[in-house]
Amino acid sequence: MTTFNSVVHLIYLASASSFVLGLHLMNSPATARRGNQLSAAGMTVAIGTTVVVLLHENMITTTGWIVLVAGGLIGAGAGLYAARSVAMTAMPQLVSVFNAVGGGAAALLAVSDLAGGHADRLVGVTGSLDILIGAVTFTGSVVAAGKLQGVITGAPVVFPGARLLNVVLGLGLAAGVVWLIIDPSSTVALVLLGIASLAFGVTMVLPIGGADMPVVISLLNAFTGTAVAMAGFVLGNVVMIIAGALVGASGGILTKLMADAMNRSIPAIIVGGFGTGDSVGGEVAGGGGSIRSVSADDVAIQLAYASKVIIVPGYGLAAAQAQHELAGLADLLEHRGVEVSYAIHPVAGRMPGHMNVLLAEANVPYPQLREMEEINPEFSRADVALVIGANDVTNPAARRPGTAITGMPILDVDHARSIIVIKRSMGHGYAGIDNELYTDPKTGMFFADAKAGLNTLTNAVKTLVG
Amino acid sequence: MSEALLFDLTVFVLSLLVGFEVISKVPATLHTPLMSGANSIHGIVVVGAMLIAATAHNAFGYVLSFVAMAFAAMNVVGGYVVTDRMLQMFRARPVAQRSGDDR
16 A cells, blocks of 8 residues: 555544544533534535545546546535535425435446446446435425425325235345346446436335334334445445445434334335324214313413423424514513423424424523433323423323324323414324324314414513503 | 455444544534534545546546536535534623624
């Protein structure tokens, strides 16, 4: 190994270390920002080093440089614009888009290497895996982003013959991979694998419903990491292998956490179709009980004279973009001496930690955001639990056997002395079953859009108790 | 198996384990920034995009390099910027006046 190569390798090692340390600093909100900056610095160094390598080897053509600079500028511009302009409520879509481009780029690296025609059999293995995972991630993430953005229906899409199509695509994938391992220079195999993978990404994500998105996004994130690691194998680049493996591990952990928080297995989520009626067999005991509708003034008085209020936000809060209104109301209550905290279910929203980001945007200090295990014992001491846009994660039916959500960890909202639910109508949650919380005698239903409702409540608190 | 492949495989497996170890302690509050931060880290694919541009010598190769570079650059730049934007909002205490330019 020449001195130059050794130095390059050591610099890449330093970059990889900064990624590990950067992720480590994400263990606490106080250091997380520094962690991300450290990771970005490592990335900058890795890119700079690669430029030096290209200059040093002097292999790249002038056209190659033009292509690199043009592609880099366009991509960086698009990324910068998207990152600066995205609303916090649209974060899940953006993460999905970044997964898509990352996975797509990783797949293209293997395509380029294999199409070069001088790849050996080992590159056939890692290269075909790279194309498979990268291409599935690309189309899968595009479909996921489309669902999150509402361009594609968030409901599970199932069509006749879907299963057969998946079997055919699965066979195509297997055939493409095996063929490429036997003959890494086969263009036909490359095209077959590419097309089958792209199609499979679409058919994989289409049948998955909106509320399962936290799992899907985490899974696609893990896929992208793995694809990048495979691309590292193909190109013999250690820093890509390390970075890809780190992301694969983080995505894997999040996927598992999210699936556990819904008490569902990852395969069951991928098969999809939840909430379409074919898998929901749970009858709800005590259903048909009467509900109690309350007025804004009632709610305002209850809130203003409470000593402890726990707020339970859900996807409805994000959909209505009402995080600032909620923070405003909470602020007002706190100024009156009410103790306010937020109970965050792990799968509230459309991506892991979605509610935390929205509330952080609305200036809610993070110590007020409490995780499920931590806050559940406190509900019995709360005067009011205020549920906004959360449904299935508050349904006590999860504690009984025989319902669609049985076994799912829930927030013990029903233990609070009284419960207020802000909701537009009596519509069902994602699981498609009645929420027994709504018929609880302690529960008052305040029928309103989250944003308008919270504004009304804030004004009511101000006028009533000044 | 070649020596290089065994070396790469070792690095891959150990990195996975390091990843599990480091990330399993991240609190739920930070799950979105963690994911977004991990997202920017897989932007390392930009290095690969640069390396394949060096071997491109025909139109097909240039097109692949161009698309890969554009995708990867979007990933890496957008990922880090949006993660930073998110993380700066996480505060232990409320600030008196929300800054107008909080993006």
